Amino acid sequence: MPLLLPIIVVTACISIYAMKRPEVLSKMMLSPYKVVHNNEYYRILSHGFIHSDGMHLAINLFVLWEFGSVVELEYGEGFPFLFFGAIIAASIPAIAKHKNNINYNSLGASGAVSAILMAFIVAHPSHTLLLLFVIPIPAILAGLLFFIFERSMQKRGGTGIAHDAHIYGAGFGLIYALIKDPNGLSNMFYTLTGLF
Template sequence: MGRVTDAIKHLLIINILFFVATSLYGDQMYQWFSLWFPENSNFGFWQVLSHMFMHGGFMHILFNMYALWAFGSPLERMWGRNKFLFFYFSAGLGAAVIHTAVNYYNFNAGMDALLAAGWQEDQVMQIIMEGKYSPEWYNAASERTITNFLAAFNTPAVGASGAIYGILVAFGMSFPNSELFLIFLPVPIKAKYFIPVLVALDLFSGVTGVSIFGSGIAHFAHVGGALFGFIMMWYWKKNQFNQNRWD
């Protein structure tokens, strides 16, 4: 891969600094810089950007930063620093938009079910704003509806994964025949096959709630980053904009 390119070097440094600060100040950092549901009192407009530098643990930041370096380096060399940063943050913001939109859908579905069961909206909001819930709510709708409703309001999103999924898509479209050697696969697999399957698995997990990657993953943020990455790559290629560098 060669030396670390300028944009990726600075992104790595900022992410590591945020991780160290989170290790020191914990809950305060998560409260300020994670991406909260807009109706939650912890929400701040800056979080659509700051959440990209927050991570939930060592393995989380390790895999994200490795992917940023491995797949982002060829793109920055091809595009130039400024164009890479534009793409990276656009994919990350797109991930935040899709994630928040899905959260609004889940929140409204749960609230509608509770209102239909006779609960008052202000009563429900008072309970969840205190970080609580009523066991009776699970009698008003399916377990998944109420679980998604509570998660949408109470669970913040952290991580660079949305932006990195955009980078993965761009890498796959730019270097489709590159062979990837993965720990869990004993044979190399071309990027044009692996990356679509990875995104499809996230979409499957987001829709069904069945995750092979573990719990606590913002699958639709991954899908959103991939979608915005694909749209940008498709538009750039269509307009021959992909040939331009922004140094």
């Protein structure tokens, strides 16, 4: 049974509901301190279904639909593992780094969305994507730029965005996609070298 549309609908409904109720948002956020010290393990998944505002939600759901519709067709029953596994993987750096910081919280499906984007890139490295919705570039180049950008923003800090969650989510998606399709690595390499 296709799960992408139900995931999008449920995420949209929960996010909109939680945006109007700060107490719900607070209960669902990824709080590493509460995960570790209060055993609130549900937060490792629940944070992927809430968003800070309408723009955050819209961007994530747009990218999820755009690439997830293709990835779900290709992965079939493996799609839920990719999506939910990436939410969990994306929480790892925050839990490791902020487990004793009671003030740290994060939210959003960006880690899972990043994983799905990477799974798409592994399967379709030569597909043309629009960087900033304007500049056409091959998917493999978009993937490289994604990692470079996220890593540089993570090192810079102070953005209020969990760039490490994006990196870990994307990394999970990349590894999972390569396990599913070992030829993906050589396909990406040949596509990339063919650009120069």
